[in-house]
Amino acid sequence: MRFSWRFPVLKYPSFTGRLHDARTATAVGRLLGAAIAVCLVTGLISHVLQHPPAVLANDLPSRPAWGYRVSQGLHTASGIAAVPLLLVKLWSVYPRLFVRPPVRSVPHALERLSVAVLVATALFELFSGLLNIAQWYPWPFSFVPVHFAVGWLLTGSLLLHMAVKYPQIAAHWRRRSPGTLALPAEDAPDRRALLAALGGAVGAVTLTTVGQSVTPLAGLDLLAPRHPGHGEQGLPVNRTAAGAGITERALREWRLSIDGPRPYQLTLDELRAMPQHEVTLPIACVEGWSKSARWTGVRVRDLLDRAGAPEGALVRVTSLQQHGAYRVMVMPHTYARDPLTLLALGLNGRVLPPDHGFPARIIAPNRPGVLQTKWVSRLEAL
Structure with missing residues (x-):
């Protein structure tokens, strides 16, 4: 029996269709x-x-x-x-x-x-x-x-x-x-x-x-991974409270710390007792989805003024979440002093739910969603 080995000859493809021009x-x-x-x-x-x-x-x-x-x-x-x-x-x-x-x-x-x-x-x-x-x-x-x-x-x-x-x-x-x-x-x-x-x-x-x-x-909206109306209280959620490591104990013991020349702390009831403001602003995420909602809460500039923060100070915002690249966010004074920027306590006429940042979250105009910090525990005037 005789064997013969033949190797294939490589040929360049030929293109006969038009419009390759x-x-x-x-x-x-x-x-x-x-x-x-x-x-x-x-x-x-x-x-x-x-x-x-x-x-x-x-x-x-x-x-x-x-x-x-x-x-x-x-x-x-x-x-x-x-x-x-x-x-x-x-x-x-x-x-x-x-x-x-x-x-x-x-x-x-x-x-x-x-x-x-x-x-x-x-x-x-x-x-x-x-x-x-x-x-x-x-x-x-x-x-x-x-x-x-x-x-x-x-x-x-x-x-x-x-x-x-x-x-x-x-x-x-x-x-x-x-x-x-x-x-x-x-x-x-x-x-x-x-x-x-x-x-x-x-x-x-x-x-x-x-x-x-x-x-x-x-x-x-048939092929997009997000629908703007799907989510708790009519707003989509990217990261849930469970996914961020927010525990019930952390929420029970929550206090808001505001650091500045005159630092102080507030409970949730004390925050609710302050003058409340309502704004309509969108959450716009880097993944492309966005949805406007009605937010109720305390103006961030009012909290900073009470702490004696300078007008032009940067503001560091810290979240309760245990991990993640945006657990700490620094906000320019242009946002912190804008009257539309709130420490939001409510969403669409109801109490802010845990997956949207209960007890308090940042909502600011012209801001990426990843910087609208949820589960806020501390504001620091830098």
Whole structure:
């Protein structure tokens, strides 16, 4: 018996379909570029509000009250819309990944490297963002700093790619490509059909998810992991009291400490005896959902004035929760002194429930949800 070993010969794939061309790539790229630009700008706003640089640590704006809700809603919506746009963009250009020879020169190698970085960072940003919306983190690193850092890599690689490809982009930007770059007329109906299908896909994923922040569209909120009306007292909950390690004993023994030149403590009954104010403000979370609610409580500035806190002081807020990155939060004076900022004791006309921060929580305008500290035990004027 005689055996013969034959190794398969690797062949590059061949692409016979139309529309893998510069005109289609440019048409899709315009839409993708707009979505990514909105995502990058609103992501920067979100990061600055959550982790302000030292120069802004005490001067972040508290108005408009709905500012963070709009910017983070746009961030999530544009990121979700960019997913089908990116997939179709890659479909239109992927034959270029298999051109021979793979590298023709040093400049060509650098161009391909920049494209590899662009594709990798875009895929990482969009799909890690989707997992963050679902609050699923199957990776060992902290999401926020890595997502922020990779966003800068994406920005740089995108600008470099646009600079390198500017002649092709300019040539195919208009509806009709000039001169020798004109494409076969028979491709036009297919291209229109592709773009129409892409528009339908973008519209579908947007309409079925944006209702988590645009409450008039909440009835279409089929694919988003949060519904703005689902949750105790009509407001969603990200972290429950049990999940934060809040015990019944800690609640029974609760006292609010206010530290300043004239420190003092208050019981819950004493807080309720103080002048109460009602405001309507949204909770807007980094995962993209938001919902307005009526909050009742004591103005934070009244508590600080009683402690003799200076007007421009930063305020450190400490929670009863046992663990978590936002157990301690520092609030700029622009928020602490805003008349809309409350130490809330009630929600939608009822007592604040434990999962929403009983006995007291912070609610402030234009503030990320992770910084609206629940189960507040201490306010310190710094």
